[in-house]
């Protein structure tokens with residue numbers, strides 16, 4: 459066990475509560491089922507158990523600390539972080555967990571900043587008002603929910619991470635919809651813990667991206683360091699890519715420089731326009747993944763095949779997948795495949811469709827799906843290009859009802875939780891918009907330039923540029939808020955952002 463504890467009476471009480479926590483007990487009790495399922499070996503199982511123990515212990519330590527006088531504010535949260543040598547954002551992630559488990563209530567207090575004719579009124583974070591419920595955690599025997607509840611309430615993004623980490627392999631997500639084998643489920647709640655649609659501490663994600671200890675407002679496209687418009691110089695990629703080919707060029711460089719030996723992405727299956735996850739093993743595999751796919755594809759589910767060997771991995775995925783990965787790196791519970799991820803390459807996503815809905819769109823524009831060469835969403839229209847060079851369009855407004863209902867509660871257009879985000883909105887045709895979010899993303903992008911693999915311009919120098927991207931990102935956020943408000947009104951479950 460890696461926890462270093464000061465063995466005070468309080469410390470011992472926290473340990474006792476942790477050992478008795480359902481999350482820990484169930485992992486201990488179901489050791490046999492977990493090892494028989496073969497997703498994790500004994501050493502990996504122990505790593506997960508002890509990491510989870512450390513997380514739970516720290517959480518209960520924070521819960522005890524909140525009983526101290528004057529501990530209901532941000533200053534106290536900073537103090538707890540200092541006392542335990544952890545980042546403020548780590549403490550905030552535990553605070554979110556306690557909130558989600560109904561052990562505390564947290565109100566955020568904001569100051570209003572008056573606007574003028576050029577700047578609208580805005581708010582800035584001032585403090586927390588934390589109320590600790592008078593509950594003895596040793597008496598709370600909460601059973602952690604599996605993500606069945608997320609599937610059934612139309613909140614599932616279809617990212618696939620729950621399938622990718624479930625220790626007994628009892629989940630499946632296909633075509634954007636999830637299923638659970640309840641007889642096999644041990645109710646460990648690990649799926650709920652990593653799911654981006656159970657609860658998602660958005661301000662902690664932003665602080666992590668920004669490596670910051672302060673809570674502040676971010677732009678409509680989240681935290682980013684630099685913004686570019688770019689296109690590939692690699693001829694093989696340029697010939698087949700949808701826009702500027704930057705995603706494929708990133709993978710090309712990473713394989714070539716041996717920075718990764720595997721990458722996770724999506725390719726078309728044998729059924730036309732039905733994508734499936736792929737583990738790319740070399741740069742030769744990249745060409746099979748080019749092109750935008752609008753049918754939901756749970757890439758992250760294949761992570762459960764990657765626990766056996768040590769690898770360096772890049773994951774290409776849509777915003778909900780990047781959120782799932784960043785959330786699970788903040789609540790690090792030692793899942794081996796997640797620890798191998800070195801790069802999060804996010805792509806823009808407005809919405810996704812089931813395969814059946816894509817077929818209906820093809821019917822609407824009267825094109826046989828076998829004859830579709832490329833699909834695209836641009837300027838408010840869905841474009842279908844055929845093998846014979848024809849172009850058909852339908853306004854998004856007319857097919858909006860075909861998008862997955864679960865995507866209605868998604869606020870993120872630009873993969874705010876990625877190291878580097880890539881899309882087409884904001885750049886001229888044939889170019890990609892690129893947002894560099896982290897130092898890892900910055901280093902990767904600089905290498906593409908140094909190795910003469912891409913042409914790059916500041917996004918500020920191209921039209922329509924950032925204003926369009928921010929406008930569309932804002933409209934996605936507003937739609938999400940509207941749908942969440944509707945769920946609240948109807949007393950339906952909604953994701954805790």
Ligand code: SF4
Nearest residue numbers: 614615617618620653
């Ligand atoms: S959002 Fe992802 S992790 Fe959550 S239930 Fe759906 S597929 Fe699973």
Ligand code: SF4
Nearest residue numbers: 624643644646647649
């Ligand atoms: S479905 Fe979720 S709760 Fe059930 S065993 Fe798998 S990870 Fe645990």
Ligand code: SF4
Nearest residue numbers: 615778807809865868
């Ligand atoms: S709209 Fe959101 S939830 Fe839906 S696929 Fe895209 S990123 Fe995921």
